[in-house]
Structure formats: C-alpha cells, structure tokens
Amino acid sequence: MAPNGDLEMMPTKALAFLMRSMKPQTKSADTFYRNLEEALDQRRATYNLRCVVPSEWQTMHDKVDFSSNDILSWNSGSILKDEFLAELARNPDFHPGAGGSRLLDGFYPYLEATEREVAAFHGAEAGLIVNSGSEANFAVWKAIPRPGDVIAYDALVHISTHEGMSLSLAMEKVEFSHNNPKSFREALLSILDSQPLIKQGRSCVLVAVESVYSMDGDVCPLQELIDVADEVFQGRDNIKFVIDEAHGTGVLGPKGSGLVCELGLENQIAVRVHTFGKALGTAGACILGSKTVKSAILNFARSTAFTTAPSFPFVAAIKAGYNLLQSEEGQQSMDCVQHMAQIFYKTLTTHPLWRKAREEGILWVPPADDWEIHPFFTHIVPIWTRQRYIYWLYFHLLSAGFCTWPIEHPVVPPGQGRIRMTLHAGNTKVQIESLVYAMFEWVEEIFAIEEGANGAKVSRAATEVYEWMRSEGLEGWGLV
Numbered sequence: 001m002a003p004n005g006d007l008e009m010m011p012t013k014a015l016a017f018l019m020r021s022m023k024p025q026t027k028s029a030d031t032f033y034r035n036l037e038e039a040l041d042q043r044r045a046t047y048n049l050r051c052v053v054p055s056e057w058q059t060m061h062d063k064v065d066f067s068s069n070d071i072l073s074w075n076s077g078s079i080l081k082d083e084f085l086a087e088l089a090r091n092p093d094f095h096p097g098a099g100g101s102r103l104l105d106g107f108y109p110y111l112e113a114t115e116r117e118v119a120a121f122h123g124a125e126a127g128l129i130v131n132s133g134s135e136a137n138f139a140v141w142k143a144i145p146r147p148g149d150v151i152a153y154d155a156l157v158h159i160s161t162h163e164g165m166s167l168s169l170a171m172e173k174v175e176f177s178h179n180n181p182k183s184f185r186e187a188l189l190s191i192l193d194s195q196p197l198i199k200q201g202r203s204c205v206l207v208a209v210e211s212v213y214s215m216d217g218d219v220c221p222l223q224e225l226i227d228v229a230d231e232v233f234q235g236r237d238n239i240k241f242v243i244d245e246a247h248g249t250g251v252l253g254p255k256g257s258g259l260v261c262e263l264g265l266e267n268q269i270a271v272r273v274h275t276f277g278k279a280l281g282t283a284g285a286c287i288l289g290s291k292t293v294k295s296a297i298l299n300f301a302r303s304t305a306f307t308t309a310p311s312f313p314f315v316a317a318i319k320a321g322y323n324l325l326q327s328e329e330g331q332q333s334m335d336c337v338q339h340m341a342q343i344f345y346k347t348l349t350t351h352p353l354w355r356k357a358r359e360e361g362i363l364w365v366p367p368a369d370d371w372e373i374h375p376f377f378t379h380i381v382p383i384w385t386r387q388r389y390i391y392w393l394y395f396h397l398l399s400a401g402f403c404t405w406p407i408e409h410p411v412v413p414p415g416q417g418r419i420r421m422t423l424h425a426g427n428t429k430v431q432i433e434s435l436v437y438a439m440f441e442w443v444e445e446i447f448a449i450e451e452g453a454n455g456a457k458v459s460r461a462a463t464e465v466y467e468w469m470r471s472e473g474l475e476g477w478g479l480v
C-alpha cells in the first residue's frame, strides 16, 4: 500500500525496467556483440531473459519483503552484523585475504577451526567451507561419483545439482518423481536390473535429494526413501544419500541444524550441503561428510582446489551465523518463522472465500491442506492459481505493497507456474494478515470477472500493467 493508503500505480519502476529489458536490442555491427545479442534475443523471445534490478522491497520502504531468502531476517536486521563485528573484535589480528588456495597457503587456523565447529554442530566428521551452495553442488557431483556409479535424483533438485551432475563421471543418471518413494523404488529396481556392477556391489548408487525443495517448500520424506533403499538393496552398502540442506539450514532440526539432524540420520547420510546465503543471512556453504569425502572433493573437484580459499571476513560471517544459531535470540528467530507460518495458514484457511477459491482453482496453497497436523513449517509458500492468472495475482500483490515472485518454466516444469512467497522471522502478524486479505481481494475480483458482474475482463492491476505495456510495444507477462 502506498503511504497515502492508495494502491501503487502499476507497473512499478523496477517492474517496468524488467519488462523493457525483454525488448529486442539494436544489433551491433561487431560480430562478437551481435552474436551475443542474438543469443540473448532468443531468451527475450520466450520472456526468459534474466536481468538484475534492485528488488522493490529494498528500494521502496512501503513494500513488504515476502520474497527474499533472508528467512531469519538476520541480514536485514542488525543482529548478524553485530555478531559479525563481535567476531572480528575477538580476532583482531585477522588478515582480510586467505593468501592462496587451501592446498597451498590458504588453509589458515581460523578456517580450519570453523570447519571443525560447523561439522561438529551438524554431527559430521568433517566439513569443507566453499564460496557458495552452487559451488558446493558442482564440487560434490564432480568429485564423488566414480566411473561405474549411478545417480538417482529427485525430479526437482536444484539447477546447481543438475550442473554438477553434468560434470560427474557417473555412468548413468536416473530421475525419480518428486518426493515419491514408489517412483524411487522403481528407479532403484531398474538400476539393479540394468547395471551389473551395482548388482555385484562393485559400484554405487548415489541418491540426490534436498531437505526442503526451493520452489515447493515441501520436505523430503528422507526416512521413507532410506527404508526403500534398504529394502531394495537388502543390506548392501553401495547406495548412499547426498542431501542439499540449503533451505533446511536454520529452519529445521535442533537449533536449525537441518533435516538430517531432526531425523537423527547423521550416520546414514554420506554427504550434506549446508548453505549460508539463506537463513544464515550471509553467503557460502559447507560440505559435510567423512574425512574420505572431504579428501575426495579436494582432490577431484578442481573448483575447490584451484581457487583462493574463503577469506577471513567471509568465514567470520559464517561463524557469526553459527554463534547465533546456538543463541537464545537465534532460537527466537526460528520460532518466529514457525509462528508466522501458523498465522498465515490460519488466516488463509479461515477466510470465508478460501474453500470456494480452492475448489474453483482460483487460489490453492498446497501446504495449507493439512497445515494443522504439520509438525513444523517451512518458509517457502507456493501460491497456485490458474496458469493464465499467475501474473495478475503477482501484479495485484505488488500493487498492494507485497513483494513475491512469479515463477515460471524453466525454473519449474511447464504448466506448473506459481507465485513463490517466503516467510521471514521479521514479518509481522499485520503484514501477513494484510497479505492474505489482499489475496482474497483479488479472488473476489476474479470471481466478479468470471461471473461477468462488472464488465471487466482483466483484473485492475493487470489492466494498468497491460495498458502501459501496449503503449511501450511490449509483450509477455500474461498479456494476450
């Protein structure tokens, strides 16, 4: 909502910038630039061009952040900064840079101590801090599968896992349906059937899953998958799990230690990736596993060996995050996310229009169906509507002051576009209730349009955006 209580004029400045960037560019005469522009135009033609613009909630103070990964609100608040500065003060002799790659001169005592501490916190033998979660996944999948191994992966694993798997030496990669133990079982049986090295126990199956899936917010049925693996492999030791805990870190498990710790499966998972750019509010990742796993990554993933080791300030920010996870304030932040999720699901499901909106496919939030029996919530809330309305809903929420993101193919499979909303510890009850009311205000508008009640064919916020787009000669964003 604008400060005067009016809805924002649409499109907002950042949105207008994004939309304009989809317009084909004037081609340079220079072959080098022309070829690049032509390749980018192919992206523009499918409205898939990526471009960067500061998010509305960062630049406009009346916009509410329901989109960033700052789940515990440690980055936007002062708590992480204070702890980071305290960590620097506790180590006044620090050097800003690492001084080299970790295999040469870059493995300094503070990095070693932090890796040990992070590993111990999660109940792992060894840890390896790297510069990002994506780098961690590239390294794991490049280094760990040996020739003859097979990877079985959940259909919705993150793009960085796919990139990593494409670098791997694995003989075969087999997809199983998302969070589906039956499909997982079929995948394992087919691997056993077709791969004698696996059947003979001479090569391994590596299973790629995530604790919380980044576009759906649902949790991996890890114990069930392990049970299936045990049953199919009948006690053989050549099937191992690799789990990406990017969205579980700081959200699930005791003190935010993740899903594996929540389930007490520390000894059954071969490799874990914890990332720090989300709940911890900083950046980087730690690969957890045995000393053998760590050594294999250092030896076989060139991206970790031939790169400067993480610098002191970078590692100190991670250490500050771990200090907070173990503090009372840290626990309060984690509890707050759970509380905010409860408010959201309660407000949503008790709204008088919820049932009708859900039945008619105008508004559907999968985790809301059985929210009352969830032992815990995740911060990621997928909001579904009919595919042609996704942008309309996004425009409406933005015009009402709420920043979410419309997510479409290729980030999610074709036909599975949705709004992705993220809850934060720093959101307030009023913000969450207002967001839900804005959602239903839009639902009412859609009901009226579908019933032909007011003569309108397109929702108000979308109409404003589309009028502007036509005047600019733009296409896409649901404009037909």
Ligand SMILES: Cc1ncc(COP(=O)(O)O)c(C=O)c1O
Binding pocket: 131, 132, 133, 134, 135, 137, 158, 160, 210, 214, 244, 246, 247, 275, 276, 277, 283, 284, 285
């Ligand atoms: C599941 C998952 N893994 C890995 C990553 C990459 O992490 P980072 O941003 O630290 O590279 C992300 C980030 O979006 C993610 O959602």
